[in-house]
Amino acid sequence: MKRINAIVISLVLAALSASAVAQNATRESVNSASSPAPVETLIQNATVLTASHGTIQNGSVLIRDGKIAAVGKNIKPRDANARVIDATGKYVIPGIIDCHSHTAVEGNVNEGTLSVTAMVRIRDVLNPYDVDIYRQLAGGVTTVNILHGSANAIGGQNAVVKLKQGKAVDQWLIPDAPQGIKFALGENPKQSNFQVPGRPRRYPATRMGVEETIRESFIRAKEYQHEWEEFQSKKDPNAVPPRRDLLLEALVEVLQGKRFIHSHCYRDDEILMLLNLGDELGFHVQTLQHVLEGYKVANEIAAHKTGASTFADSWAYKLEAYDAIPYNTALMTQRGVVVSVNSDSDERARRLYLDAAKGIKYGGMTEEEALRTITLNPAKQLGIDHRTGSIDVGKDADLVIFSQHPFSVYTVPEMTFIEGEIYFDRKADIERRESLKKEKQELIKREREQRTGPPSRRDDKKDEPALRPSEEGEGDGGGVR
Amino acid sequence: MRIKVYGVAAVFIAGVFLAVSHFSVSAQSRTETYAIRNARIVTVTGAVIENGTVVISAGKITAVGAGVAVPSGARIIDASGMSVYPGMIDSGTEIGLTEIGSVAGSVDTGEIGENNANIHVDVAIHPDSSHVAVTRVNGITTALTAPRGGEISGQSALINLDGWTPREMVLKSRVAMHINWPGAQGRGFEFAFAQQQRSVTEVRREQDRRIEALKKIFNDAKAYADAKDARAKDPSLPKQDMDLKLDALVPVVRGQIPIVVNVNTERDIKRVIQFTDELKLKLIIAGGVEAYKVADQLKAKNIPVLVGPLYRMPNNEDDPYDSAYANAGMLFKAGVKIAFQTSSSAESRDLPYQAGMASAFGLPKEEALKAVTIYPAEIFGVADKIGSIEVGKVANLIVTDGDPLEIRTQIKHLFINGHEVPLSSRHTELYERFKARP
Numbered sequence: 001m002k003r004i005n006a007i008v009i010s011l012v013l014a015a016l017s018a019s020a021v022a023q024n025a026t027r028e029s030v031n032s033a034s035s036p037a038p039v040e041t042l043i044q045n046a047t048v049l050t051a052s053h054g055t056i057q058n059g060s061v062l063i064r065d066g067k068i069a070a071v072g073k074n075i076k077p078r079d080a081n082a083r084v085i086d087a088t089g090k091y092v093i094p095g096i097i098d099c100h101s102h103t104a105v106e107g108n109v110n111e112g113t114l115s116v117t118a119m120v121r122i123r124d125v126l127n128p129y130d131v132d133i134y135r136q137l138a139g140g141v142t143t144v145n146i147l148h149g150s151a152n153a154i155g156g157q158n159a160v161v162k163l164k165q166g167k168a169v170d171q172w173l174i175p176d177a178p179q180g181i182k183f184a185l186g187e188n189p190k191q192s193n194f195q196v197p198g199r200p201r202r203y204p205a206t207r208m209g210v211e212e213t214i215r216e217s218f219i220r221a222k223e224y225q226h227e228w229e230e231f232q233s234k235k236d237p238n239a240v241p242p243r244r245d246l247l248l249e250a251l252v253e254v255l256q257g258k259r260f261i262h263s264h265c266y267r268d269d270e271i272l273m274l275l276n277l278g279d280e281l282g283f284h285v286q287t288l289q290h291v292l293e294g295y296k297v298a299n300e301i302a303a304h305k306t307g308a309s310t311f312a313d314s315w316a317y318k319l320e321a322y323d324a325i326p327y328n329t330a331l332m333t334q335r336g337v338v339v340s341v342n343s344d345s346d347e348r349a350r351r352l353y354l355d356a357a358k359g360i361k362y363g364g365m366t367e368e369e370a371l372r373t374i375t376l377n378p379a380k381q382l383g384i385d386h387r388t389g390s391i392d393v394g395k396d397a398d399l400v401i402f403s404q405h406p407f408s409v410y411t412v413p414e415m416t417f418i419e420g421e422i423y424f425d426r427k428a429d430i431e432r433r434e435s436l437k438k439e440k441q442e443l444i445k446r447e448r449e450q451r452t453g454p455p456s457r458r459d460d461k462k463d464e465p466a467l468r469p470s471e472e473g474e475g476d477g478g479g480v481r
Numbered sequence: 482m483r484i485k486v487y488g489v490a491a492v493f494i495a496g497v498f499l500a501v502s503h504f505s506v507s508a509q510s511r512t513e514t515y516a517i518r519n520a521r522i523v524t525v526t527g528a529v530i531e532n533g534t535v536v537i538s539a540g541k542i543t544a545v546g547a548g549v550a551v552p553s554g555a556r557i558i559d560a561s562g563m564s565v566y567p568g569m570i571d572s573g574t575e576i577g578l579t580e581i582g583s584v585a586g587s588v589d590t591g592e593i594g595e596n597n598a599n600i601h602v603d604v605a606i607h608p609d610s611s612h613v614a615v616t617r618v619n620g621i622t623t624a625l626t627a628p629r630g631g632e633i634s635g636q637s638a639l640i641n642l643d644g645w646t647p648r649e650m651v652l653k654s655r656v657a658m659h660i661n662w663p664g665a666q667g668r669g670f671e672f673a674f675a676q677q678q679r680s681v682t683e684v685r686r687e688q689d690r691r692i693e694a695l696k697k698i699f700n701d702a703k704a705y706a707d708a709k710d711a712r713a714k715d716p717s718l719p720k721q722d723m724d725l726k727l728d729a730l731v732p733v734v735r736g737q738i739p740i741v742v743n744v745n746t747e748r749d750i751k752r753v754i755q756f757t758d759e760l761k762l763k764l765i766i767a768g769g770v771e772a773y774k775v776a777d778q779l780k781a782k783n784i785p786v787l788v789g790p791l792y793r794m795p796n797n798e799d800d801p802y803d804s805a806y807a808n809a810g811m812l813f814k815a816g817v818k819i820a821f822q823t824s825s826s827a828e829s830r831d832l833p834y835q836a837g838m839a840s841a842f843g844l845p846k847e848e849a850l851k852a853v854t855i856y857p858a859e860i861f862g863v864a865d866k867i868g869s870i871e872v873g874k875v876a877n878l879i880v881t882d883g884d885p886l887e888i889r890t891q892i893k894h895l896f897i898n899g900h901e902v903p904l905s906s907r908h909t910e911l912y913e914r915f916k917a918r919p
Contacts, residue, residue, distance in 0.1 A: 409837025
């Protein structure tokens with residue numbers, strides 16, 4: 001969570017989304033489902049940026065059964081009917097992985113009524129009809145880590161999904177992705193930049209209180225864990241089991257190493273606080289999110305084997321972002337931290353490939369290091385690098401074809417594959433536009449003809465579609481959550 | 482042909498500006514003479530010079546070409562393998578008015594009240610703001626800094642991103658009157674909240690009411706200006722009460738200063754055009770996400786568009802996914818004059834990348850470069866001063882190792898007002914400090 005995380009804003013978004021439900025029918029026709037994959041697909045004559053083992057000039061990627069079957073030069077499909085895509089002059093990279101997203105969340109991303117809400121789950125509120133899904137696919141994004149907002153010191157449980165638009169949302173979840181949970185430190189959980197009208201201030205209101213909130217929660221979780229262990233060790237059929245507590249259960253999973261902490265943070269002191277608290281209480285911090293002052297304590301982050309997922313160059317939107325520098329990505333990488341570049345916004349997610357290039361400009365990362373910040377590194381951070389994040393045989397065929405080098409401002413993502421299926425095809429998108437325009441006019445016409453209200457109010461502006469309140473927006477809707 | 486049309490328009494706009502504005506002459510003494518040699522010179526307005534020299538003296542460009550002699554005593558910069566471009570211009574920023582978004586005490590972007598025609602940013606630009614150096618080291622040498630509050634926000638200034646005092650930075654003040662169009666969506670979340678309680682008809686009625694109120698202000702300003710003129714001719718007429726807000730609008734209703742209107746939807750852009758036609762104002766559209774849908778009308782009326790920020794979603798769910806990126810290219814194809822704005826302070830350094838992205842989605846590369854150099858200079862009436870590498874212009878230049886719109890390109894030298902500015906900023910200083918941490 002970046003900007004103001006006010007509950008008041010979330011409430012507005014929740015209210016707005018209610019009106020969006022009615023529009024789902026239109027969305028489905030606009031965003032047609034992916035095309036079914038043939039047995040084999042060969043992408044050939046491309047510059048293949050593998051993210052794991054360098055660049056292959058004039059290379060090919062063979063896709064079979066949704067997996068990468070071969071990568072290299074002079075590759076031939078086994079099947080005579082294989083789909084062959086000539087990518088001469090084009091670039092292929094692994095599907096982009098966004099390690100910090102709030103996309104497709106129906107309604108509020110914050111259960112902001114309490115400071116600790118480890119029991120709530122993103123997977124319960126995914127909206128597969130969110131129009132931004134397609135827009136992100138068009139930016140080459142294939143996998144996202146959907147997190148709660150940063151209103152709470154301990155937020156809820158994340159969902160790591162592939163953007164399989166058109167498929168049932170259950171199929172979006174990566175089945176073997178480790179579960180995670182959102183934590184948050186600093187200005188947002190202490191609610192220093194906003195107040196919810198009519199509500200008293202909430203504990204914690206300082207960074208000290210944030211630390212105590214997390215500490216207390218884990219102490220309770222340990223006691224809960226102990227109760228269960230004691231009960232299970234008794235093996236007494238007449239013993240009464242402890243009462244289940246879904247909040248503490250999630251934290252016990254953290255203590256057991258089964259659930260990853262993804263913690264929102266900014267300042268060096270709070271970063272160290274969480275790492276040290278983890279040492280003391282026995283939990284590991286999988287990723288630090290935003291971590292804009294990570295460069296100041298990169299040694300400590302690296303020593304804890306904690307990943308860092310940051311913005312390429314955002315700064316100065318609040319006090320704790322004032323020491324943010326665009327060299328953060330490179331500096332942390334140089335100190336041995338696994339670094340990813342994330343969006344925190346549906347809008348920014350569409351151009352992560354350019355944000356990744358900034359690591360080269362600011363701090364001199366190599367091309368492959370920079371590419372890894374949006375592919376292999378977030379895959380490692382999310383524990384899914386065994387199946388995605390690089391172009392290697394046996395991994396899921398999550399791929400993007402770019403018109404030019406993905407780090408050039410002049411590049412355009414042209415095709416996006418998830419597990420071998422095409423979810424975005426720019427050529428087809430452009431071809432579809434005229435017929436969609438016609439369809440819209442038809443629908444408006446039909447709506448007008450069927451409308452039974454007093455005609456005078458409608459007839460004066462014949463050339464205009466009826467205004468939908470959520471449509472004529474000034475904002476992008478993506479950056480405020 | 483298109484160039485010619487632009488040229489004519491530019492001369493016209495420039496003339497109008499010259500008539501009313503006061504240029505500040507830099508108080509800094511710029512005695513340095515530089516010669517940038519062996520460079521590829523991208524002049525923007527003329528042909529590219531593959532291997533040439535640019536001479537800078539007393540703040541101005543004094544010579545450009547292949548066979549240019551180096552004056553004695555000049556500091557020589559060998560730019561072998563490098564290119565010289567004019568410094569880039571961001572056509573809409575908050576630079577100097579804001580430091581940290583969430584810290585109210587550091588933010589001076591928006592005044593209270595709907596009509597603040599009389600406020601002007603040139604008095605509140607913080608020369609030592611860290612945003613100034615952070616922006617310029619990416620090759621942006623000039624920015625339009627504009628106020629944001631209310632409906633009539635106030636007057637903007639074009640500032641060079643170097644100087645000890647605001648006056649040294651200001652290239653031109655009172656560039657335009659900035660207006661937030663009272664859209665059907667309203668502004669901010671407060672309005673979004675209220676809107677949920679009201680029907681579309683009610684929302685539109687409210688918009689109509691606000692537009693009428695805005696119109697009344699401009700008509701009042703016309704009457705005020707007429708009365709002022711009449712009394713100037715005939716001192717026996719009764720003395721007119723001073724009204725600072727109406728007084729500030731006099732050059733606007735006389736067509737001497739343009740209005741820059743922040744407006745994005747097709748419907749609202751059409752209404753703005755109608756509004757300004759009726760009141761005979763000079764219009765520049767800012768934002769204009771759906772301007773491509775009104776391109777022919779904008780072209781016919783010669784209305785420039787300050788496109789951006791590009792970093793945003795399409796307005797409508799059924800707009801093409803890339804419409805915010807493709808907007809600039811479609812406007813260009815229709816013959817509309819464009820320049821890019823980031824509408825930001827912290828993100829102003831991404832101006833070249835936003836222009837580059839517009840190019841990826843249809844705007845020719847050369848046009849993208851012009852839209853961050855000579856076109857904004859023309860739109861704001863300072864094409865005689867900045868925006869290209871020509872003899873007599875202010876020496877705002879960058880020396881690069883490649884295309885300045887590409888992210889990987891590094892700025893090697895930076896000149897503002899003919900002075901070589903170090904390539905350091907708050908960010909490079911923090912970088913150096915923590916890079917050295919054991």
